[in-house]
Amino acid sequence: MLYLLFLLLLISVFVVKTNHKVWVTLGVVGAGAVENIVEAAHALCGEAFRFRLLGTQLREADPLSALFMIIISVAAVATVLYSRGYLARYRDRYSSAHFSLHYMALILLYYSMIGVVKSPGGYDFLFDWELMTISSFLLILFEADRKEVRRAALNYLVMMHIGFLFLLTGFVTLSSQGYGTSFAELTVYFAERNPLPLFAVFLVGFGMKAGLFPLHTWLPEAHPAAPAHISAVMSGVMIKTGVYGVIRVTAAVGDERIAQAGMILLGAGIVTGLWGVILAAVQNDIKRLLAYSSIENIGVIFIGLGAAAIGKGTDNAPLAVCGMAGALLHTVNHSFFKSLLFFGAGNVYSQTHSTSLESFGGLIRSMPVTALLFLTGTTAICALPPLNGFVSEFLIYYGLLDGIAANQQAVIASVCGTVALALIGGVAVLAFSKLYAIVFLGAPRTHLVAEAEEADKFRIAACAIPVAGILAVGLAPALFAAGFSDIASQLLGTEPPHFPGADPSASLRAITVAVWVLVAVVGLLLWWKHRAARRRTVESGPTWGCGFTAPTVRMQYTGESFAEGLQTIATSLTKDTVKGKAVDKDEIFPTGHSFEIKHKDTVDKLFSAWWVAMLRLVNERVMRLRTGKINHYVLFALLFLLLILVLSLLNLI
Amino acid sequence: MDTLSYMVQALFNTAVVVAVALLLPGVINRTRAILAGRKGVTMYQHLNNVHLLLRKGAVYSSTTTFLFRAVPAVYLGATLTALLFVPVGNLRPLLSFEGDVVMFAYLFALGRLAIVLAAMDTGSSFEGMGASREALYGALVEPAMFLVFATLALITGYTSFADIFGLCRGVESQMIVVLLLVCYVVVRVITVEAGRIPVDDPRTHLELTMIHEVMVLDYCGIDLGMIQIAGWLKTAAFAVIAADVMAYALWYNIALVLLAALGVGVFIGIVESLQARNKLSRNTTYILTIVALAMVVFFVAYLLQHDIDIQ
Structure with a gap:
């Protein structure tokens, strides 16, 4: 019944006029937010908070879930409210269906995030997790006609599924060993076996979402591509579901091994935090800078x-x-x-x-x-x-x-x-x-x-x-x-x-x-x-130019020059790509120059350069077999038959 | 201790720190004058200068906004609040709680953010230089400060200034050298935080090479006065902490703490007379050396605490 109502509301996003879609979305998300905040407040304050919504009995959420339910709900309401003004200028660029899809994905994202933090674990959890990934992928794709947006969104989708595979491996391992698949069963598993291997698997899976070093590379790509309110909800709360998962798994680790798990978390936190903040300081794009600062804050949380x-x-x-x-x-x-x-x-x-x-x-x-x-x-x-x-x-x-x-x-x-x-x-x-x-x-x-x-x-x-x-x-x-x-x-x-x-x-x-x-x-x-100051003369004049009387706005310190000192210390963390030519020291009267510098994360290589290069190399080697001559191919067939003969004679197959 | 006598003691403590703040610039100037064989200005010349500034009007750059006008109050306010945590010897300061060392450091960071933003508000390339340097050096010296706090916490078992210097009595003899080294690190941190030689030269006249002075080029009158007072207070806060550590190692006495705090001024004066300032590119190395030294001091303290034989 409730699902039917939900579906109906979801469809209504498509039906109403473009101007009203945001209000329908706000209604759907807001209703969910009120319900979840009430439930969370009930869980946090206990009996002190007696409030029944629509006469239903509230389910007991545990305090950790309750905390996340509150921040997700608050951020989601703010996001929908914000989207109205931000998306207004796209109204003549995109069709009404485009907005419908966006708002539907936004509603789905909210409910799947709530589902993730409410779920006791297992395959329900993975379903919500996947729904969260897909809906956020759609949200990033809002400006799908821009090439870099499509690229960033695909990158995000691939990375998230690598993480998803790790989570799946974790839960499947758990259930294949004869345990259930919930977080509660994880406690039993960790008590009976060495928890560190499975802990590491879950850490990679959740760390991918949270943006833990070196799995953070999707963040600085996805955030500049996504609309601002989507960046806000993704960076503000969605990556926190990764933190939520890590907290759940860490809480399940028994007393004997928890100090080792803590060392891993602390080490990861320190590296993530430092990497994030130094890279943030050298960025020259607002949203990339903010994305790296999210990585830094994840590091602080992990510390x-x-x-x-x-x-x-x-x-x-x-x-x-x-x-x-x-x-x-x-x-x-x-x-x-x-x-x-x-x-x-x-x-x-x-x-x-x-x-x-x-x-x-x-x-x-x-x-x-x-x-x-x-x-x-x-x-x-x-x-x-x-x-x-x-x-x-x-x-x-x-x-x-x-x-x-x-x-x-x-x-x-x-x-x-x-x-x-x-x-x-x-x-x-x-x-x-x-x-x-x-x-x-x-x-x-x-x-x-x-x-x-x-x-x-x-x-x-x-x-x-x-x-x-x-x-x-x-x-x-x-x-x-x-x-x-x-x-x-x-x-x-x-x-x-x-x-x-x-x-x-x-x-x-x-x-x-x-x-x-x-x-x-x-x-x-x-x-x-x-x-x-009221009784004294207060005047205004030009900024002190140290004797130079014709300053221009281009003489101001730029972001690049502001972080130059740090950049010279942390050269190995970034790979610089330079377009154009900087003004040379010997040019006393410089002519027009255009100069653009980008600081790319060296970790990017991990996910693009070396294994792609390796694949290319393997491909190249294999390509030598493709000679295009039919006699060679007959020879290969003969060799293959010979190989089978030899192997069967040696009783190997 | 009842509330009244506690308050009296705390106010007396704050008064002493403020007195140190008012005296220190004079001590530094006198030391430099004597070493250079000059007659020099009087001990109180800086007070006269600031008194004059506080009576003046102001000229604001037309590029600046309300932020520029609000910053001196934030800078001085944050410094004043940080000062309330600093004890003189075993006197109780006005504010104190477990972990107040963190707030002490972060209040100075707040002041730093404020003054950096004010400098950038003028749109001047010179002030941008100073702001960028201040932000970098301030960031790099932060670990040294926290290592000092960590060392003190390790030795005494407390995490607030008042408890570290007020509650714990008696220090084992092997710790004395560690504490003296901590004191040295704190004095070195002053050179970065308060912009003294060899990191920054407060008397330089070339904007290109300034750090702290260049950031406040566009301030005048009452604003400049407030910023200068904040600078004295900042120097005094660290000087008193250095003196506390020294007194803690040697002999506990309020008068000795006071003397040691002024001794920090003498030390700064001597360094300023004998040493030239660093080339700017060498400053990061200099600061990282302080951090490395602080790290070594911490580990020595850790090893000594555990009585590990070093053979």
């Missing part, structure tokens, strides 16, 4: 997960609980600020028709609201107080520093995690100050940018949803984040640490105070400055 697993294995409760709580909270936080940033990038792209950093500048004047929202996202993603990213990274740091202070087995692992997080945090500031500064600050570099207009109010409303989340977690961490340690301890099967000296909730309360002190001090200083 937290690894710390949690190591903490559990070495009986260090604060490390375990804070690591896990930090990883979960960072998952939630990242879904907020990454959706926001992709929405912002979408606003910029739809108003200026460009995503290349070097064509922007000074957008803060023509798009002030977008600029302010983007600034919020930038500060949050750099994990700076007083916003939410700081709270989750703090929890992970808290766990790691506690692992060091406890001075037991986990010291080396903890210090590696701490140093990696510190470096990731530092380079993230570089990457995002570059992004924000080149796009929104300075003077406009092209006339399209100078004439941009602010985005419509529905899109601003869609951005306001994640901003609310960012401010709530950032300014009241004790209220919103303290519950995460309960979920974490429940997941890990450990007691929440309530002994003095290792209670994160006390620190979170103190952070709340410190954050408000910061806000108050800054506010006071601003007020004081404003008051003092």
Whole structure:
């Protein structure tokens, strides 16, 4: 009955007028979101939250599923709301059926993601997983008439199916050994056998979706190709289903081997995080930069997960609980600020028709609201107080520093995690100050940018949803984040640490105070400055040019030059392709130059260069047999018969 | 301890740190003047300069926006908040909680983001140079800072400044050398964070080679004053921590901490008189060397903690 209703609604997307499709979609997704959020709130708050929808009895979801249901629902509603304004300019380019397909895929994506996190595992899970892949593939394909979009979408489809094969292998192995196929059965399997091989298989399968190094190469291709709201939902929540899977599998690993599993997760997290952030800093396309920053944040989440697993294995409760709580909270936080940033990038792209950093500048004047929202996202993603990213990274740091202070087995692992997080945090500031500064600050570099207009109010409303989340977690961490340690301890099967000296909730309360002190001090200083300036002469003049009186906008620092220092250190991480010629040092009066540089990921080779080259080589060798002479082919047939004769004489076949 | 005496102690602590901040630039200047055989300016010249700045009006570049005007308050506000975590010896600071070292470091990162964005807001290529350098050096020095915190946490078993320097008494003799090395790393971190020689020269007059100074070229009057005050506070915060570590290793006394903090100023002054600044391309190597040193210090501390025989 419910399925029939669902099908009917899905069809109604096709029937209504193009203008109304978004509202039907919003209705379908919104209804699901309300239902799922109610269910999740019921699961998280227990009996305190008595609310029955349509008189149905609510199924008990476990807290981890509930958490993911909430972030998926929130992000999906924001995405649909955003899509209206973003897709408006495509209305005369594509047919009504094209939009229908897009919105249908969007609805399917939402329900399949919910299905993934609700499913107890097994083939239901794989069905939803595959549906999620296919629907997101359709969504990426929106601008299918562009060649690079088709290429990126196909690349995505192939990579996801490699990952799917690993997951399938995992579940089939489980069931072929006489176990069921659910995550609960995995616990039994892991308790009875060596869990690491199957753990690794699942890690590759889920890591492919999450964008774990070196399986991340689809992310920076798919995101620039997809429409902005699809990038937002994919980067914000869809890749998190991979994290969800890894958490489920890690939670199933028994106590004896969990420290080793934690080492793997921590190592993967450190490499992923550093790789992602350094590559993010050298990109010169907004959406590629954001895609790499997603990889970085997945790395941070995995550092937290690894710390949690190591903490559990070495009986260090604060490390375990804070690591896990930090990883979960960072998952939630990242879904907020990454959706926001992709929405912002979408606003910029739809108003200026460009995503290349070097064509922007000074957008803060023509798009002030977008600029302010983007600034919020930038500060949050750099994990700076007083916003939410700081709270989750703090929890992970808290766990790691506690692992060091406890001075037991986990010291080396903890210090590696701490140093990696510190470096990731530092380079993230570089990457995002570059992004924000080149796009929104300075003077406009092209006339399209100078004439941009602010985005419509529905899109601003869609951005306001994640901003609310960012401010709530950032300014009241004790209220919103303290519950995460309960979920974490429940997941890990450990007691929440309530002994003095290792209670994160006390620190979170103190952070709340410190954050408000910061806000108050800054506010006071601003007020004081404003008051003092009223009685004095405030003038405006040109920017100081160090004596040069004819500066042009092209003399501004570009994104490429901003990251040049980092680029010179991290040369081996990227492969540069250069078009045109740079200005030579000896040219005192340079003439017109065109210069374009692209920093390609060296890991790309892993999925294109060497095995394709190998296949070509094998092909070439085999081609020598194809001589085109009939006598040779008769000879081959004869040789084949001889081979069979010899083998049968030797009793080999 | 009741709330009132706690508050009095905390306020006294903050006052001491602020006093160090006000004195340090004078100490550095005097040291340099004496070593160069000059008469030099008085100890309080920098205070007069900033007092003058704070009374002035302002000229803003027409390229800049509201962000440019708000940044000095954010920069100074973040630095002031970070200062509230710093204890002098075993006095309790105003704010303190488990893991506050993280917030201390991230507040400075917030200031860095703010000042970098302000520099880029002017659309000047010179300020872009400074911003790009500041962002890179700030990122690279972060691991060194966290390794210092990690070493202190390992030795004392605490993760907040107040507990590290206030609660734990007595340090085994083999740790003294480790702590002195930690102190040295912190002083080296100051050169990066506060833009002193050999990383950056605060007195240079060529925009092409500046880092911190070039970022604030377009600020004047009250804004410039606020940024300079933030710079003093930042230097003082690290200097007091370095002094705390030193006092922790040797002999615990508030007066000694104070003296050591001013000693950091003398050290900076001596370095500035004797050494030239690095070529810019050598700065990354210099910073990575500090990180490597911090790493070595951590592992030495780890080995000593576990009494592993090194033969």
